[in-house]
Amino acid sequence: MDHHGILVFLAYLLAAMVAVPIFKRLGLGAILGYLVAGTVLGPQILHVVINPDDALHLAEFGIVMLLFVIGLELNPQKLWEMRTQVLLMGGGQLLGSAVVIALLCHFLFGFDWQIAMLLGLTLGLSSTAFAVQLMDEHGVMATDLGRKGFSMLLLQDMAVIPILILVSAFAPQIATAGHNTAPWWYGPLAIAAVLLVGRFAINPLLTIIAATNIRELLTAAALFIVIGTAFLMQSVGFSMGLGAFLAGIVLANCSFRHQLETDIEPFKGLLLGLFFMAVGMTLNLQLLVTKPLLIFGLAVGLMLLKTAVITLLCRNKSTDIWDALALGLMLSQGGEFAFVVLTKMVNFGVADNATRDIVVIVVGVSMALTSPALMLFNLWRKRHQDTPRSYDKIDNEEPEVIIAGLGRFGQIAARILAANEMHFSALDKDASHVDFVRKFGNKIYYGDATRLDLLNAAGLAHARLLLVAVDDEKDSLTIVDNVQSAYPNLKIIVRAHNRAHAYQLFARKVDVVVRETFESGLIAARHTLELLGYTESQALNKIEIFRQHDEQMMMNAVAHKEDLTKLQQIAMEGRRELEELFKQDTHH
Structure with a gap:
């Protein structure tokens, strides 16, 4: 790598290290931080990177690895148990949003039906990263409301591959460009090969590799599985993302699933960050200056439309109106896969750069508006919700x-x-x-x-x-x-x-x-001593010595609870006394 290349690489790292923590602290999410970092580095501001396409090609491997991880997490048994909620709630949200958006794109903005359909499906997706973070922060992940939201996000993740296939299907000229088209039967044969190898060969192979106790080999195997399967699918006419997704599903029940996910995670995170930064470099910032009302209007309209669809679905399941609106807002933004799909649409000639620029800006603005919108909603909810509940009337009780x-x-x-x-x-x-x-x-x-x-x-x-x-x-x-x-x-x-x-x-x-935590800590310590070879009576004796000593030290420190220096002195003396007690016990 030449001198300039190293400087560009350092600039990527520095921009991410500065922008992402700031945006995370502001509650706007890491994705927007990467987008802004890329915009600053790109040809419109600092000109550190003149041609972002090179970075974009490399960074697409981040999407490949993300789809592999999504496949890994889609446990077939879990999917089957959630099938009704995923299909009804998830399918209803995506199709409902997509149909309305497609109709608006066709009749209001004049797009043909193919592009309108793709834009509807693309904008119907939410940002999994944003939505999960918001649901977790507001304590709904473990509730019935959180399960509804998770069902919608789960179906959206599964819908990404069909959407990408649609993009390829609407671009027939790409199939014949450059190289000879592979025979049609290569595709099914490659899929069957992946299924068979994943079912019968991968687990024994990984077992052999793991027996070497060389961690780097498992990492290399994980990368080989992802990139190799993606390359195979691309060679027979499918997308690399489909190959990675398929490999993930095949390995979802593999005993090395968590190890594979752990090994892939760092590469996925870095390359995804690079992808979003590359997308940020391609953003047309002039649109925010020349057409601010249009951009913000479309972003707010998208959020209102998706919130309405999700609220109606939740209300149909007897969800409280306030909870339904809150979940709708949490999932109202455009998703990170919009950047992926729009990039593919431009590369395949399905959409032009002008369409891509507007949609990408709208999705970015919707992400930026989600957290503030939810904060305002919560304030409005507190103000207009029913009056605070009064304490229960307690009958005359005579408890022990x-x-x-x-x-x-x-x-x-x-x-x-x-x-x-x-x-x-x-x-x-x-x-x-x-x-x-x-x-x-x-x-x-x-x-x-x-x-x-x-x-x-x-x-x-x-x-x-x-x-x-x-x-x-x-x-x-x-x-x-x-x-x-x-x-x-x-x-x-x-x-x-x-x-x-x-x-x-x-x-x-x-x-x-x-x-x-004291008693549970003592129990854990006792079991630790026993597993290290102490008898049960020896372990209990040492735990009892520690308990009595610690309780006595606590009582001695009570009188000095506000004096940090004295408390530190008591702690040091107590440590020495405890060592002496254990030594005496050993000699006995």
């Missing part, structure tokens, strides 16, 4: 135990008490969590345990003890202070989130302080 906070910690105690027919009352101030827990037959009230009046209504005066298991440290301290002031003789057990929280609780002379 009151549990403040029925999350993952408090539920364990509640289940044991219920199994032993011991009467308890539980309060939690997360309304959605209360409704969810009630579905499983648990007795729980929606209420704030920091309020003494609600604790009294729950039967605090009749209770034998209070278990404080709330998630918020300040709330737990407030509850302890209130209850100790009103009922000084009541036994209190409190969940401690960390050492500093435990200091605060010990200082308040709480009856029992349960450090939530």
Whole structure:
């Protein structure tokens, strides 16, 4: 590589390192960061790269590897279990959006039906990277709403290959250009060969390679499988992406699936970043200057249309209107595969550069608008949604135990008490969590345990003890202070989130302080010692020595909980004392 080539390579890396973290921090996603980085490096601003086509050809291998990983993740058994939701929700979203967009492209903008159909399908796709990130940030991935969204994204991922095949089918002149066309039966034969090799040969081959314990060989094998299959499919007239996707599906149940995905991931990430940067270099920024209303209008229109389609589908499945609108906005942007499809359409002569420039800019703007639009929607939702739910009215209770906070910690105690027919009352101030827990037959009230009046209504005066298991440290301290002031003789057990929280609780002379990770850590340490050769009694003895020493050190540190220097000194002394205790135990 010459001097200029090295400088260009460094410029790619530097631009990505600067732009991507900034855009991720702003909530706009890595894809937009790559696009902007490419735009800055390209021929329209800094002129670091004059001809982005060279980078684009290399970067297309990123798409090939992405399709391979998508194929790997499409476990046939999982797909079969989700078939109804994927077909109904995913198919309804993509086809519904595509039909409306295609009609608008044909009648409003004058595109012929072939291009209108391709644009409809392309713009019907959402950005998996954006949508999954947003669903995860808003806590819906593990909910029924998240499963609906995932079904739509899953079908979109599977639809990419048929869309790319359509692009090739609408460009018959490409089939005869340059080289002789392969006989028609080469294609089915190549597919059958991939299926047979993937089914019977790949796993034994990878087993032999893995037995060498040379990690680089497995990486080389992963690259060979992806690129080799992609090249084979291209040689018989199919796309490289189809070959990679097919290879991924064949290996979805392979015992080396996770290893292959891990080995491919770095190459996929780098080459995908390079692809998006190359696309950014080809963006026609003049459109944003000369036609801003058109570009932003089309982007907003696309988002509104897709949001409407998704909302109608979710409402048909009895989803709450606010949740349906939120999911619609999360999936409303154009997807990263639009850049892939539009590039192929231009290369195959299906669409011209002007169409590609407008659509790519519109997709990029829709990505940039998604997070701000969702933030505004959430503000509007809070303002116009029903008035805040009032706390539950608690009948006169006379429980033996009151549990403040029925999350993952408090539920364990509640289940044991219920199994032993011991009467308890539980309060939690997360309304959605209360409704969810009630579905499983648990007795729980929606209420704030920091309020003494609600604790009294729950039967605090009749209770034998209070278990404080709330998630918020300040709330737990407030509850302890209130209850100790009103009922000084009541036994209190409190969940401690960390050492500093435990200091605060010990200082308040709480009856029992349960450090939530301490016991599980001791159990893990005991099993570790046993697997290293210690007998069960030896391991238990060493764990007990550590427990007593740590608890004593905690008590010594309580008086100095605000003095960091003193706490560090106590920790150092405690470490030396613990080493001496273990030495003495060994000599005995």
